[in-house]
Amino acid sequence: MKTKWILALALACHSLLASADRAADLQSEVGAYRRFLIYPHLNKAFELQGQGQWQAATREFERARKLGPNSPSTALYLADAYRRQGREQDARRLLEKQRQATPGDERIAEALHRLQTADTQPPSKPAQSATPANNNASPPPASAETAAPCKDPLCLAEQGMRALQAGRLSQVESLLAQTGFAASKPGRALRRQLAQSAIAQNQPRLAIAQLDWLARNDSLGAAEAEQWHRLLRQQGRQDEADAALRRLPGQFLPTERFDLALRENQPVQAESLAGKLLAIHGDTLLDSLSFRLEQAGYGAPAARLLLASYPFARQEEALQLRLLHRLAAVIPPTVNPAQRDKLxxxxxxxxxxxxxxxxxxxxxxxxxxxxxxxxxxxxxxxxxxxxxxxxxxxxxxxxxxxxxxxxxxxxxxxxxxxxxxxxxxxxxxxxxxxxxxxxxLLNDMNAQDRLAAAASAVQSHDWPQAEIWLDASRDSDQAAYHWLRGLLAADGHGDQPLAIREISRAAAIDPQPAYYARLASLQNQSGQATEALQTLRQATQIAPDDAELLSQLGYAEWQTGHAAASASALERAATLRPGDPALTRQLVFVHARLQNNSQALSYAEQALDAWPAPAGDEETEQRFALSRLHEELSRRWTFSLDAWSGSNPSPSSGANASQAYRGYSQMMLDYRLGDPASRDGRTLSAYARLFAGSSEQALPLDAPMLGAGLNWKPWRDQVIYLAAEQQTPLSGAAGQRSDQMLRVSASFFNAGRYSDDWHPLGQGWLAQNLYLDLARYLQAQRTAFSADYRLSYHAKIAEGQTLEPYSHLQASGSREPGAADYNDLRLGAGLRWNLWQGQDRYNAYPSKVSVGMEFQRPLHSSYSPGNAVIFSIGGRW
The missing domain is CATH 1.25.40.10 (Tetratricopeptide repeat domain)
Known part of the structure; x- marks a missing residue:
């Protein structure tokens, strides 16, 4: 009977130990956070059990149960504690309630079965809890029963359990030294219980030895593996802990394995373990795992971990922000298109x-x-x-x-x-x-900032503020500093010499095109045209492809009279800046000066074709001037007609300056010689004219004469003509004879805004002209002269038409040996109608017709003392 009871007790102990072994793994029963709260109570309970404080241990198991009310493992721990205190009914109720919650759990069914079996067996001696176990005291002497020889594994297990309950851990260790028993199932279960008791009684080395044996000869549960690893670390045996971790199957302790991978610089393994931990626990560990990867210097694995969970929508916003900032710190410069679209x-x-x-x-x-x-x-x-x-x-x-x-x-x-x-x-x-x-603040500016600030002040003409920032940069020898100092001197203080020195220094340090351009402008303003030209020539050597500098050089060469050099610079600028209207227009005048009329005409047509519409007043005037130049350059033939008829004779510088005419008429055909016909405003032409006058009749048809000769305009900017003419009578009228005439004629003041040419702007314009004429007749030895100053106003009545009221003062006379001198001084006032015609796309009005009526009053006259009313008609085609 006694043998049967011992066997039943050993089997019950073994079953309870096996149940406790399985219950240690709470991972599948509660979450990580709950498990974190439960473990301290379980560990405390085991420690109290080892000290014999059964009631206190039971209270800790009850606290663990409240934190895991549906956990089968907490039910088994608490039921075993109740049983040890003789509270089998409480244990049974607890297990029955748990079986209703988890009907499929075999451990609960086995524990209930063991309790029912124990009810039919003699009760065991209750555990004593008055005095805690003393780990350092010698174990009490064994009773006759425990000292009796025992070889059966169940018997040895029953002895070991009694020794554990009595706190004699060394005795249990001795029992387990028996090879056959240690390898048996009851022996392995007892070793597990010994390990837990050693942990409870704070004997980590003993616990480590048992768990190490189990790891090599049996298999550890997750909770045991965690305890083993933790104990090794608590003992400062990190290397052994790491070695133990490597021997465990891969599913155990992923967190500790992650720590180990980081310590051993294994980023691939660390990333893999981080992924497993996230699969187990969800995104709750994403923050800590990614942080530790980043801190270990594994930015790419951390980025992949975060990208896989982006945009962290299940997290609170504060955590989302932290994860986004961390991803920004570790993300690689390139991601795949799908990830980029998601981001x-x-x-x-x-x-x-x-x-x-x-x-x-x-x-x-x-x-x-x-x-x-x-x-x-x-x-x-x-x-x-x-x-x-x-x-x-x-x-x-x-x-x-x-x-x-x-x-x-x-x-x-x-x-x-x-x-x-x-x-x-x-x-x-x-x-x-x-x-x-x-x-x-000035202290928040670096050297570059101060110069940039000064530049903004200079551009805004805030000279005092510019001075403040430039003074703060006084130690600078940058080109920008000297450039700004130069602009401040020139535009702010009007100190051109200082401006020239500063900008010259800037250009010497950093040959910027803008520096040279402004320097040349300042030199021109200071009357240093030669220096300005040299500056621009030097600048274009440094920056040969700068269109702005080349165009400025072209203008400077033009202004100093170097037309060929101007053309070269402007042509290069036009190549770099094709279609620039200003360059195209300037090239018209440059090539006209160089007598390259075909090129001047081509550029003029380009400029006129590209002229903006609508144009402002200034551009309208420029366009008309350009079309007038085009007409002048393309002219070869000119036909003109002048005729007048008056009520009384008036003097004429025509055929016979010593004779007064009542009427006078002239037709002339002029042909410009040479190629080109106009050479920078200078011309030489052959002409023929037919003129006639009448002293008595109104129609000017008497005594016609033919004149043929050459007409030379030798100066570009002056309207002065030199002529040599052969005059031949066309009738046998008395007093007519052939002669040769040398003539000088000029027109002054009749240019620009005061010219008689059509003005495209305004409702009218004021015109003036001083006409001088001096003729010498070689055969007659006669000299004739006239001077006429006219002032008029052209009132526009339509496009290309004006009414012109005018007044003029005319003096004329002739000298001839053997004859009386003739002199005439008279005032005239009249009104003319003018019509301009023939304007086209490229040419200003090439023809003009005038019809007028004038009243003349002689102030002194050798010809005719009476007033005269004169009708005139004239034209040019």
């Missing part, structure tokens, strides 16, 4: 979109940043507006300035004010740029 989808709240934009910044994806922040939410901070401004800067500078302005308004500090100032300057909004710089 570019705007997140739901302004705070998240701001963090998202920082992430996209790392990918240099301005298009997506503009999409994410482009709604312009009022909740965006200064940094987001700065980022948006950076992304607008290249393609939309105006929007960039707006974004920087918002950042500045949101107190983005010196960074925002600087960004605004630089962008506004680039947009040529110098006032806004200056306002931005004024908000930046």
């Amino acid at each position: 570019a989808q705007p997140l739901p709240t302004p705070a998240l979109r701001e963090a998202q934009a920082l992430l996209l910044k790392q990918l240099d994806d301005c298009r997506s940043i503009r999409a994410v922040l482009g709604d312009g939410s009022p909740h965006y901070g200064a940094q987001s507006w700065l980022l948006l401004g950076d992304c607008y800067r290249q393609d939309a500078p105006g929007l960039a300035q707006h974004a920087y302005a918002r950042a500045s308004q949101l107190d983005g500090g010196a960074q925002a004010d600087k960004a605004l100032a630089y962008q506004a300057y680039a947009n040529r909004d110098y006032a806004s740029s200056l306002a931005g710089w004024k908000r930046v």
Whole structure:
């Protein structure tokens, strides 16, 4: 009977030990957080059991049960504690309730069966709890029963359990030293219980030895493996803990394996374990795992881990923000297209979109940043507006300035004010740029900032502020510093010598085209035309492809009379800047000066074809002047007609200057000689004219004469003609004879705004002319002269038509040996109708017809003392 009871007790102990072994693994029963709360109570309970404090241990098991009310393992621990205190009914009720909650759990069914079996067996001696076990005291002497020889594994297990209950752990260790028993199932169960008791009694080395044996000869559960590893670390035996971890199957202790992979610099394994932990626990560990990967220097694995869970929608916003910022810190510069598209989808709240934009910044994806922040939410901070401004800067500078302005308004500090100032300057909004710089403290500016600020002040003509920033940069020897000093001297203080020195220094340090261009302009203003020309020549040597410098050089060469050099520079500039209207127009005049009329005409036509419409007043005048030049350059033949008839005789510088005419008429045909016909305003022409006059009749048809000769205009800018003419009578009228005439004629004051040529602007214009004529007749030895000053006003009545009231003062006379001198001085006033015709796409009006009526009053006359009314007609085609 006794043997049967011992066997039943050993089997019951073995079953309970096996149940406890299985219950240690709570991982499948409660979450990680609950398990974290439960374990301290379980460990405390085991420790109290080892000290014999059964009631206190039971209370700890009850606390663990409250934290895991549906856990079969906590039910088994508490039921075993009740049983040890003789509270079998409480244990049975607890297990029955748990069986209803988890009807399929075999451990609960086995525990209930053991309790029912124990009810039919003699009760065991209750455990004593008055005095805690003393680990250092010698074990009490064995009773006759425990000392009796025992070879059966169940018997040995029963002895070991009694020794554990009595706190004699060394005795249990001795029992387990028996090879056959240690390898048996009851022996392995007893060893597990010994390990737990050693942990409870704070004997970690004994516990480690048992768990190590089990790891090599049996299999550890998850809870045992965790205890083993923790004990080794608590003992400072990290290497052994790591070695033990390597021997365990891979499904055990993923957290500890992750720590080990980080310590051993195994990023691939660490990333894999992090993925397993996330699969087990969900995204709750994403923050800590990604943080530890980042801290270990494994940015790419951390990025992959975070990208796999992006956009972290199941997390609270605060954690989402932290994860977004971490992803921004570790994300690689390139991601695959699918990931990029996912990252570019705007997140739901302004705070998240701001963090998202920082992430996209790392990918240099301005298009997506503009999409994410482009709604312009009022909740965006200064940094987001700065980022948006950076992304607008290249393609939309105006929007960039707006974004920087918002950042500045949101107190983005010196960074925002600087960004605004630089962008506004680039947009040529110098006032806004200056306002931005004024908000930046001088101490917050570096050397480049101070010069940029001074540039904005110079452009805004805020000379005192420019001086402040330039004085703060006094130690600088940068070209920009001297350039700004030069502009301040020239435009702010009117000190051109200082400006020339400073800008010369800037150009010497950094030969910028703008420096040379302004230096040459200052030199021209100071009367240093030669120096300006040399500056521009030097500049084009340094920057031969700068169209602006070449064009300036072309103008400078033109102004100093170097037409060929001007043409060369302007042609090069036009090649670099094709279609530039100013260059094209200037080339017309340059080639006309060089007598390259065909090229001048070609450029004139190009300029006229490209002329903007509508044009302003100045451009309208320039266009007419260009078309007038085109007409002049293309003219070869000229036909003119002049005739007048009066009520009384009047003097004429025509055929016979010693005779007064009542009527006079002339037709002339002029042909310009040479190729080209006009040589920079100088011409030589052959002409023939038919003229006649009448002293008595109204019609000027008497005594016709033919004149033929050469007419030479020797100067470009002066309307002075020299003529030599052979005159031949065409009738046998008395007193007519052949003669040769040498003639000088000139016109002054009749140019530009005072010319009689059509003016395209205004309702009319004032005109004046001083005409001088001196003729010498070689055969008759007669000299004739006339001078006529006329002042008139052309009142426009239609396009190409004017009514011209005028007045003039005329003096004339002749001298001839053997004859009386003839002199005449008279005033005239009249009205003419003028008609201009023939204007086309390229040519100004080539022909003009005038019809007029004039009243003359002689002041002194050798010809006729009476007043005269004269009708005149004239034309040029």
